[in-house]
Amino acid sequence: MKYDDVYDFVGQVGVFQVCASSCLLLYCLFALDSMTMIFAGADMPHFCQVEELENLSYDLQKLIAIPLDGSGAVSSCEMFNLDYSNYSMEDYLTWNRTLMMDNNTGVVPCSKWIYEQVVFVSTIVSRFDLVCGNGWMNQLVSTIYMAGTLIGGILSGAMSDK
Numbered sequence: 001m002k003y004d005d006v007y008d009f010v011g012q013v014g015v016f017q018v019c020a021s022s023c024l025l026l027y028c029l030f031a032l033d034s035m036t037m038i039f040a041g042a043d044m045p046h047f048c049q050v051e052e053l054e055n056l057s058y059d060l061q062k063l064i065a066i067p068l069d070g071s072g073a074v075s076s077c078e079m080f081n082l083d084y085s086n087y088s089m090e091d092y093l094t095w096n097r098t099l100m101m102d103n104n105t106g107v108v109p110c111s112k113w114i115y116e117q118v119v120f121v122s123t124i125v126s127r128f129d130l131v132c133g134n135g136w137m138n139q140l141v142s143t144i145y146m147a148g149t150l151i152g153g154i155l156s157g158a159m160s161d162k
Contacts, residue, residue, distance in 0.1 A: 034149065037142045042123045046131055048079035048110035056092060058116065064095050067107050076113075077132035081106040109133075 047058075050065045065079045080101065091100075115126040125131060130138045 034145070037145065039120070040124055041130075041138045041141065042120055042125065043131075043138075044120055044123060044126050045116040045118060046076050046113040046126070047074055047116075048077075049112040049114045050079060050084055051112075052084035052087075053092065055089075058114065060092065060095070061114070063097060064092060075107075077110055078107040079110055081108045 047062055047066050050061065053061045053065055056064070062074050065082070065084070066074050067078055067080060069075045082101070082105065110132065113126075113129060113131060115122075120126075124141070125138055128134075128137075
């Protein structure tokens with residue numbers, strides 16, 4: 001079967017095709033709001049903020065203040081328990097992790113974070129610090145939204161039948 005044969009069998013674009021395409025487009029426009037959390041709630045790479053190190057590059061801040069996790073990646077929720085005011089800028093610029101710290105250097109949880117703006121400039125995750133211990137709140141927002149959509153759909157369907 002050739003293309004022309006299929007075209008003759010299906011027919012030209014008519015009223016039904018235009019109506020069906022319009023309804024589908026309208027549905028897609030209304031469904032966009034349910035996908036906003038994919039972008040608005042996107043997770044951003046982050047690490048602990050140490051105010052004494054804020055004039056240094058991100059890479060140097062990570063080298064000085066952030067421990068590595070089990071996989072060798074930079075920890076996003078912990079930092080070394082050091083008094084950073086005891087070190088000079090010269091110490092920071094020539095920092096050698098093996099010489100400056102021993103294996104017994106403790107870690108503490110972060111209270112502030114720096115978000116790397118690799119993909120997104122800002123999301124609700126960075127705006128409200130929904131990371132580490134507060135990460136569950138990001139999923140809660142999506143869950144509440146979808147529960148509201150479910151309840152709204154059921155109620156509006158019941159009301160439209162009366």
